[in-house]
Amino acid sequence: MSLAARFKLHLQCENCRRTRAVILDVPEADDAPRDVDELMDSAFLQQQRFDCLVCESGIGTIVGVNRLALEVAA
Numbered sequence: 001m002s003l004a005a006r007f008k009l010h011l012q013c014e015n016c017r018r019t020r021a022v023i024l025d026v027p028e029a030d031d032a033p034r035d036v037d038e039l040m041d042s043a044f045l046q047q048q049r050f051d052c053l054v055c056e057s058g059i060g061t062i063v064g065v066n067r068l069a070l071e072v073a074a
């Protein structure tokens, strides 16, 4: 599977306020988000589910997004 982009999301639980970082790999597709602005507007992001590991709340807020470099195969 080739990737269009890779992001690191920083999510804060609405319930217990703990934050966690998750790596989000975006599969290659015509409408795949390739930068942070596109990601924030994307249906792909809407489909992501948040589950707090601490309190099991399903509601999270995105507090930060970084775009990561894709590793290039040697």
Ligand SMILES: [Zn+2]
Pocket: 013, 014, 015, 016, 017, 018, 052, 053, 054, 055, 056, 057
């Ligand atoms: Zn929580």
